[in-house]
Amino acid sequence: MTMNLIEVRNINKYFYQPTQMQVLTDVSLDIEKGHFVSITGKSGSGKSTLLYLLSTMDTAFEGSIRINGEEMQGKRNRWLADFRNHHIGFVFQFHYLLPEFSVLRNVMLPALKLARYSPAEVEHRAMDLLKLLGVDVQATKRASLLSGGQQQRVAIARALINEPLIIMGDEPTGNLDSQNAAIVFDLFRQLSSERGQTILTVTHDDDFAKRSDKVIHLVDGKVAH
Numbered sequence: 001m002t003m004n005l006i007e008v009r010n011i012n013k014y015f016y017q018p019t020q021m022q023v024l025t026d027v028s029l030d031i032e033k034g035h036f037v038s039i040t041g042k043s044g045s046g047k048s049t050l051l052y053l054l055s056t057m058d059t060a061f062e063g064s065i066r067i068n069g070e071e072m073q074g075k076r077n078r079w080l081a082d083f084r085n086h087h088i089g090f091v092f093q094f095h096y097l098l099p100e101f102s103v104l105r106n107v108m109l110p111a112l113k114l115a116r117y118s119p120a121e122v123e124h125r126a127m128d129l130l131k132l133l134g135v136d137v138q139a140t141k142r143a144s145l146l147s148g149g150q151q152q153r154v155a156i157a158r159a160l161i162n163e164p165l166i167i168m169g170d171e172p173t174g175n176l177d178s179q180n181a182a183i184v185f186d187l188f189r190q191l192s193s194e195r196g197q198t199i200l201t202v203t204h205d206d207d208f209a210k211r212s213d214k215v216i217h218l219v220d221g222k223v224a225h
């Protein structure tokens with residue numbers, strides 16, 4: 001049986017500075033659990049705005065966003081932060097690792113904050129993820145000493161450490177050469193098909209989008225059908 005992990009109904013989103021502007025208009029969509037979904041569209045079409053709403057970091061919108069059966073509209077910031085920590089992993093174009101910390105420490109931090117597992121278990125799981133991503137040899141190095149592609153893989157390990165239901169990416173391969181972009185793509189594929197994790201990424205890369213399970217294409221803030 002399929003299940004919609006994300007259900008969006010009739011979203012309108014406005015920005016008020018410098019002048020009032022409607023960025024998303026009547027956006028409705030469903031995302032199934034375990035699917036790999038790309039959000040595409042021209043620059044300015046509203047992709048990042050939509051992802052930001054779905055990530056629960058922006059709560060100023062009209063309409064309904066249900067994730068894993070929970071309505072996000074009207075929830076308090078603390079509740080949303082807790083929901084994000086448990087269920088959503090983020091991968092950005094620029095990875096925001098802590099440069100002075102070791103690779104291993106960077107990956108462990110979000111899990112230590114959650115305190116769901118003991119530090120020893122967290123370290124074990126972090127090492128497993130670094131292995132999966134092919135950067136385990138670098139575990140004790142300072143993050144700033146790794147190449148851009150390696151740092152991005154470490155950032156993905158960090159996004160996965162709390163076993164999120166959903167992995168969200170804003171141009172996660174935008175800053176990578178084609179070889180590293182292919183590694184990241186294949187990993188996302190594997191996470192969705194083998195672990196049932198749901199992947200949602202904004203991308204400008206048509207090949208990347210074509211090979212995902214579903215494409216949400218935005219034109220002027222509306223979903224194109």
Ligand SMILES: Nc1ncnc2c1ncn2[C@@H]1O[C@H](COP(=O)(O)OP(=O)(O)OP(=O)(O)O)[C@@H](O)[C@H]1O
Binds near residue numbers: 015017023043047
């Ligand atoms: N915080 C904000 N305040 C005011 N306007 C904003 C804000 N964020 C985005 N916008 C505007 O909303 C529109 C959509 O922006 P958004 O970043 O969602 O587009 P995008 O499709 O992700 O573009 P790109 O591909 O260039 O990243 C743009 O016109 C942008 O200028």
